Amino acid sequence: MSPEYDAYDSSGRLLAEERAGDNAPPLSVSELSGLLKRTVEDRFGHVRLRGEISGFKRAASGHLYLALKDENAVLDGVMWKGGAQRLAFSPQDGVEVIATGKLTTYPGRSKYQIVIEKMELAGEGALMALLEKLKAKLAGEGLFAAERKKPLPFLPRTIGVVTSPTGAVIRDILHRLADRCPTNVLVWPVLVQGQGAAEQVARAVRGFSAMDGSGPVPRPDLVIVARGGGSIEDLWSFNEEIVVRAVADCTIPIISAVGHETDTTLCDYAADRRAPTPTAAAEMAVPVRAELLAGLAEMGLRAGRAVRRGAGQARERLDMQVRLMPTPDTLLAPQRQKLDQLSDGLVSGLRHRLADARAHLGQAGGALRPALLQQYVVRAGERLDRLQLRPDYLQRALSERAVAFDRVSRHFASLDPDRPLQKGYARVMAQGRLVQSVTAAQAAGAVTLHFKDGTVNAAIGDAQLESQAPAALSSPPRPARKAREAGDKQQQDLFS
Structure with missing residues (x-):
């Protein structure tokens, strides 16, 4: 076999074969992913990363998915539902945070990521940046507009207070209300700091707003959201979006008294009135009772003086009118004179009337002669004879009737x-x-x-009558004709 063939056979054969002494056996992809996962988790089991949030997303399951980035690199991250519920702020894109957790890999995509257990804002600057971003967002929706502000009632009968029941804030408010003008106070106890505080405050504000006053507990005429002073981190619950929206949507006039004079939260912008301190909120809520009583007394005195002054002026005008009016003698003089004239005319008229009556009687008495009376009596007798009733007329009328x-x-x-x-x-x-x-x-x-x-x-039944009727039912004999004729004759x- 040629050397060229041997070289090709050692480096380019088609089938893989294990050789003796080979210490690098082939691994599956899953095995290698598992080795990488364990290596990364062992080496980076606890890390703290500083970065800017990007691509933030909250899944329906409650888990948070995001990416932490700086100017040169990006690292995916995930925060499970349990840790997300413990967050003291709402993550948003562009906010710089410090995330604590562990690195792991995601074999499904051959990526590594950090599983975040705790996430905090990277200093007060990041917190202020988040605050300004949320403020701009809510202001753009009109939640801080002046036309949304409702006027405070002058003298509320019931005041609802949303605050901690154990702090000095509620005592200051109650003490100040008692000094100025005692009124009914409903306290809705909530947490004012820490995990779950924002949800409790929002739930309390919405609860007061939803009351209709038909039950045994009256509906407040005014609501005060109060908390003592603290750092921006301590007051952060009142910057949460859920609290700001609840305050803006409240149908009852609301005063925000969170922190001291220099402390400002988004809740202050959404409320109808901002108080520098909880004590100042109580002073805004009710007037001074002593001042009201003094004002009422002063108005009573002014009303009395006005009535007396009006009566005096009316009396003066009446006296002036009386002096200008004529006296009774002046008014009655013409009538008295006319009465005297009529009295004199009445006496003379009666004398003339009596004389005329005597003359008329003399004329009529001359016409009354006995011959005329006798002639009248004769004519009346003749008429009486013609009106006499005859018996034959009466008998004929009775027969006809x-x-x-x-x-x-x-x-x-x-x-x-x-x-x-x-x-x-x-x-x-x-x-x-x-x-x-x-x-x-x-x-x-x-x-x-x-x-x-x-x-x-x-x-009445269904039985058939017998063919022969009983003798008792036979017709009675007819009376004799003569008897009937006799009866008719009678x-x-x-x-x-």
Whole structure:
């Protein structure tokens, strides 16, 4: 075999063969990935990285995916749901942080990444950068606009306070309210610092806003969100977006009293009024009761003086009007004069009227003569004779009236419903009504038979009547013709 063939056979054969003494056996890809994973995790089991967040994403499962970068390199990172829930801030792109965790590999993509266990902002500068970025975002949505601000009530009956129940803030607020103007206070206890504080504050503000006042607890007229002073990190819960949105959406006027005078949070911008301290918030919430009472007393005095001054001025105007008005004697003088004239005319008029009446009586008395009266009496007697009643006229009128009455009586007798009963007929009644058909009788079930000498109750059934009727049901004998004629004659004699 030639040397060229031997060289080709040693370096370019198609099938791999293991040789004796070879200490580098072939590894699978998974084995190599596992070796790399263990090596990286053993070597870098605890690291702290400083970098800028990029490509931040929160999955539906709650896990966080991001990348940490500087000017020369990029490293992928992941933070599981448990660690993400413990974060004291909301990660955003462009924020510089310090991440603590361990390096590992992701065999599915042949990449290495850091599993973040804790993440903190890289100094106060990064925190302020995050604050400014969030402030610009919320301001762009109009959450800090002046037209959204609601006026505070002048004298709230109930005040809701969102703060820690154990701190000095609530004591300062209650003490100041008691000094100025005692009112009802509802305290919603929350954490004001640390993990979960932002969620509790937002839940409290939304809870006060959702109250309708129909239950035993009244709805607050004003809400105060308060906390004592501290560093920007201590006050960071009141910079969280969830708190700012809850304060902006609150339907009740709200005062933000977070920190001291130099401390400013995003909650202050979203609230309807910012107080430099919790004590100042209590002073803004209610007026001074003593000043109100003094003001009421002063207004009462001013009202009394105004009433008295008005009454005095009205009295002066009345006196002036009275002096300008004429006296009663001046007003009644014409009427008195006219009354005297009418009195004199009345006496003379009565004398003239009496004289005229006497003259008229004399004229009429001359016409009353006995001959005229006798003539009047004769004419009246003649009229009386013509009006005398004669017996033949009365007898004829009575006869006509008797004939007419007899005719009407006979007609009434023919219409008597009991007259056919005298001939053996019976009237069938059911429930007070006349039965006129077989269908009505069968529907009634029970009927009452009315005879000339009484009534009998009967039941309607399906049994057939016997062919021979009982003798008791036979028709009664008709009265003799003569008897009937005699009866008719007697009746005619009655009305003749």
